Amino acid sequence: MSISDATQAVSEELAARDDMIVCEGVDKWYGDFQALKGVTATVKEREVVVVLGPSGSGKSTWIRTINRLEVHQGGRILVDGVELTNDTRNIEQIRSEVGMVFQSFNLFPHLTVMDNITLAPRWVRKQSRPDAEAKAMELLDRVGIPEQALKFPGQLSGGQQQRVAIARSLAMEPRVMLFDEPTSALDPEMISEVLDVMKDLARGGMTMMVVTHEMGFAREVADRIIFMESGEIVEVGTPQHFFESPSEDRTKLFLSQIL
Amino acid sequence: MWGAGTRFQLPTAVFARNTHVNEDAVVTTTETSSSSLIATQQERVPLYRNTTVIKWVLQVIVLALVIFAGWFFGQQAADNLAQKGVQFDFDFININQGFDIAFGIDANPDTGGRALWVGMVNTIRLALAAIIVASILGVVLGVSRLSNNWIANRVSSIIIETLRNIPLLVQIFIWVVVFQQFGRLEADTPARLGGLLFTSARGVSIPRIFAADGFYQWLIWVLIGAVVARFVYKNRVAVRDATGNDTFAGPVAAGVVLLFALIGWFAHRIWGFLEVPLQAISDAWGSVPQSIVQILLSVLAIGGSALWIKRFLDARRTPAGLAKLTDDDYFRIVFSVLSAVVALVFFWVIWPGLSSWIVNSGSDFWQVAADKFGTDNQGNERTGGPFGFAMPDVVPNERNPNIVQYNLEALTLPIEFMAIFSALTLYTAVFIAEIVRGGILAVPKGQTEAADAIGLSRLQALRFIILPQAFRVSLPPLGNQYLNLTKNTSLAIAALYTDVYVVGNTVINQSGRVLSVFLIWMAFYLTLSLIISVVVNFFNVRLAIVER
Numbered sequence: 001m002s003i004s005d006a007t008q009a010v011s012e013e014l015a016a017r018d019d020m021i022v023c024e025g026v027d028k029w030y031g032d033f034q035a036l037k038g039v040t041a042t043v044k045e046r047e048v049v050v051v052l053g054p055s056g057s058g059k060s061t062w063i064r065t066i067n068r069l070e071v072h073q074g075g076r077i078l079v080d081g082v083e084l085t086n087d088t089r090n091i092e093q094i095r096s097e098v099g100m101v102f103q104s105f106n107l108f109p110h111l112t113v114m115d116n117i118t119l120a121p122r123w124v125r126k127q128s129r130p131d132a133e134a135k136a137m138e139l140l141d142r143v144g145i146p147e148q149a150l151k152f153p154g155q156l157s158g159g160q161q162q163r164v165a166i167a168r169s170l171a172m173e174p175r176v177m178l179f180d181e182p183t184s185a186l187d188p189e190m191i192s193e194v195l196d197v198m199k200d201l202a203r204g205g206m207t208m209m210v211v212t213h214e215m216g217f218a219r220e221v222a223d224r225i226i227f228m229e230s231g232e233i234v235e236v237g238t239p240q241h242f243f244e245s246p247s248e249d250r251t252k253l254f255l256s257q258i259l
Numbered sequence: 260m261w262g263a264g265t266r267f268q269l270p271t272a273v274f275a276r277n278t279h280v281n282e283d284a285v286v287t288t289t290e291t292s293s294s295s296l297i298a299t300q301q302e303r304v305p306l307y308r309n310t311t312v313i314k315w316v317l318q319v320i321v322l323a324l325v326i327f328a329g330w331f332f333g334q335q336a337a338d339n340l341a342q343k344g345v346q347f348d349f350d351f352i353n354i355n356q357g358f359d360i361a362f363g364i365d366a367n368p369d370t371g372g373r374a375l376w377v378g379m380v381n382t383i384r385l386a387l388a389a390i391i392v393a394s395i396l397g398v399v400l401g402v403s404r405l406s407n408n409w410i411a412n413r414v415s416s417i418i419i420e421t422l423r424n425i426p427l428l429v430q431i432f433i434w435v436v437v438f439q440q441f442g443r444l445e446a447d448t449p450a451r452l453g454g455l456l457f458t459s460a461r462g463v464s465i466p467r468i469f470a471a472d473g474f475y476q477w478l479i480w481v482l483i484g485a486v487v488a489r490f491v492y493k494n495r496v497a498v499r500d501a502t503g504n505d506t507f508a509g510p511v512a513a514g515v516v517l518l519f520a521l522i523g524w525f526a527h528r529i530w531g532f533l534e535v536p537l538q539a540i541s542d543a544w545g546s547v548p549q550s551i552v553q554i555l556l557s558v559l560a561i562g563g564s565a566l567w568i569k570r571f572l573d574a575r576r577t578p579a580g581l582a583k584l585t586d587d588d589y590f591r592i593v594f595s596v597l598s599a600v601v602a603l604v605f606f607w608v609i610w611p612g613l614s615s616w617i618v619n620s621g622s623d624f625w626q627v628a629a630d631k632f633g634t635d636n637q638g639n640e641r642t643g644g645p646f647g648f649a650m651p652d653v654v655p656n657e658r659n660p661n662i663v664q665y666n667l668e669a670l671t672l673p674i675e676f677m678a679i680f681s682a683l684t685l686y687t688a689v690f691i692a693e694i695v696r697g698g699i700l701a702v703p704k705g706q707t708e709a710a711d712a713i714g715l716s717r718l719q720a721l722r723f724i725i726l727p728q729a730f731r732v733s734l735p736p737l738g739n740q741y742l743n744l745t746k747n748t749s750l751a752i753a754a755l756y757t758d759v760y761v762v763g764n765t766v767i768n769q770s771g772r773v774l775s776v777f778l779i780w781m782a783f784y785l786t787l788s789l790i791i792s793v794v795v796n797f798f799n800v801r802l803a804i805v806e807r
Contacts, residue, residue, distance in 0.1 A: 067711075067712055069708050092714060095712060096714035098712075099713075100709075100712035102705060102708070106703075106706060107709070108709070108710075108724055109728070110727050110728055110802075111723075119715070119723060120713040122503060123715065123723070124713070124715060124716075124719075125503075126505075127503045128500060128501050128502050129500035130501070132503075152804065154804060154805060169713065
């Protein structure tokens with residue numbers, strides 16, 4: 001089977017699924033610098049999309065507009081059919097359905113791992129403490145660090161902290177997970193433990209958007225790769241297509257620099 | 260082989276404290292030569308290179324130097340003072356110094372000690388009032404400087420930058436001049452704010468709520484309410500944890516206290532019977548022989564020291580046995596024993612009268628407590644409510660109807676107090692504002708983003724994430740500002756407010772005991788500062804973020 005056949009097959013299967021994230025002509029300015037220039041893309045249900053691109057290309061800005069950490073100034077963003085507007089109810093609804101993992105973990109240093117994970121379920125989802133804690137232990141088990149439940153973030157290694165951060169997001173039972181360079185702040189030997197958790201999550205059918213520089217992860221896990229440069233989407237395709245026969249010159253240049 | 264046998268004696272003796280280490284060495288090394296090698300290395304360390312010996316010798320030398328320096332300078336000072344004819348004693352504490360104090364809890368103190376106490380109370384009142392108001396004002400200013408509201412932001416910036424950059428002493432003088440603009444108190448001095456406020460050269464008079472007849476009996480109800488509220492609070496929290504619904508634990512608990520306060524307002528009289536047992540406690544306390552108290556104090560000192568050492572050793576205990584104690588650990592134990600010895604000497608030799616003082620003041624304390632219950636001083640049943648309320652007013656003087664004065668029941672703040680209070684409060688508030696602003700800014704942006712990303716509302720993010728972390732950062736510098744404020748109260752002399760410094764100066768003029776009053780000042784300010792430090796540290800330790 002040729003590469004183009006494979007691309008076609010995936011696309012047809014994907015096209016049949018529901019839309020999870022829809023971006024239509026999203027614009028974003030910082031002062032007079034335009035960070036996003038009419039970004040248009042759709043992420044399907046249970047799809048894993050990896051966003052690649054050189055630094056400053058707007059990858060992080062884009063993924064941060066999807067749960068309103070950055071406000072977009074033009075175009076439309078819909079998550080699971082709900083449009084992001086100035087309506088706080090829409091924003092809160094989308095935020096509780098979209099999990100986000102940050103480059104610098106952003107765990108709450110004054111709360112234990114358990115409290116970090118159960119805070120939002122208890123106060124936003126109104127779960128009881130025993131329920132929330134049982135769920136948290138389940139998640140900690142899944143990310144492989146159940147024994148750290150009562151420690152504080154400062155007592156954990158970087159990899160462990162990032163796994164707690166993933167568990168914290170999963171505790172809200174999100175329908176989408178956004179990863180903003182989740183392994184960039186980690187020591188090399190800790191990267192794989194976080195990537196393993198993410199692969200596990202992808203296999204479990206989670207809709208994921210991942211900004212990363214881990215090409216191995218992109219090649220292995222991604223359904224589609226989106227390549228961005230200067231605030232624009234340059235190329236979209238399957239990993240095979242992207243890594244083996246990219247059509248755009250800018251993509252080729254990027255790949256030649258990193259591979 | 261002879262070498263191993265004889266040499267081994269020395270290291271085990273020297274390092275008796277970590278015997279198990281040496282035993283391990285013996286057990287694990289089958290080769291005698293290697294164990295003798297260890298022994299040889301230990302044996303050869305000369306005393307002047309042995310860290311243990313060095314540490315102990317240095318410690319003893321420093322202690323000796325400190326004692327010597329203290330003795331030397333004390334002796335010199337005593338000699339010089341004696342040459343100049345300056346006397347050093349504390350007799351003035353019990354002698355009438357013959358001066359009046361313009362404001363305070365006692366206008367004509369009958370002894371020097373009483374006069375100093377009036378000054379101390381004035382200082383504490385000033386510091387406490389200024390700390391409370393400066394904190395509130397500081398938080399408001401700090402938050403508004405961060406706000407997006409352009410006017411609030413600019414106004415607080417201007418206030419902060421102005422007040423922060425003018426010396427405190429200058430500000431005090433400015434406020435003195437401001438308050439000196441008030442006119443003489445006349446019979447027709449107008450009431451302001453619908454009768455709530457009078458201003459004149461006599462000061463600012465405002466309404467006062469004060470503890471009345473039934474206050475302490477009512478307080479018993481409130482205390483019971485607080486205990487009940489504690490249980491209710493815990494129960495509410497447990498219900499919330501079990502069901503996930505917010506049960507408003509805080510407001511419900513506050514409601515319980517209020518309910519008890521309300522019941523107590525009408526039912527406070529039922530606690531009148533407490534007069535009898537309190538009186539009995541007072542009598543019993545007063546009849547304890549002095550020697551018994553002395554023995555109890557000694558037991559307390561020895562027991563306290565022993566308990567401290569036991570706790571200390573417990574803290575050093577690990578599952579594998581007692582951890583090796585460092586030299587500093589030994590210093591601590593030695594000083595714990597030493598302080599018990601010093602305490603014993605103090606109780607039995609230096610001030611044996613301490614015991615009878617404890618007996619008398621303890622008895623007095625319970626006597627005063629007993630007097631608050633049952634019948635009042637005139638033998639009447641306590642019928643009034645727990646609180647009294649007085650409005651400010653201008654009334655004729657009792658002795659000389661030609662002059663007028665403020666209603667004595669209302670709260671009158673003399674202009675001297677208002678000047679120093681305004682200056683201290685505003686000056687400290689702007690520094691607190693900067694600390695609050697810094698504390699909030701010190702919480703990384705990522706924390707807010709993470710709180711947003713997991714779906715917390717703005718208020719929940721503030722309550723659970725931002726404020727707890729901002730408070731941790733702000734607390735130590737905040738404590739510093741409270742200390743600064745407390746020490747700055749001694750500038751009250753610029754406004755002629757009779758704080759402990761002003762009163763102490765008068766006592767020096769009257770009695771000539773410069774050194775004694777200096778020592779009292781030092782002890783007083785030191786105690787005040789230490790109390791603030793202890794309170795701030797208590798919260799600081801409790802709030803510390805655990806790392807590693």
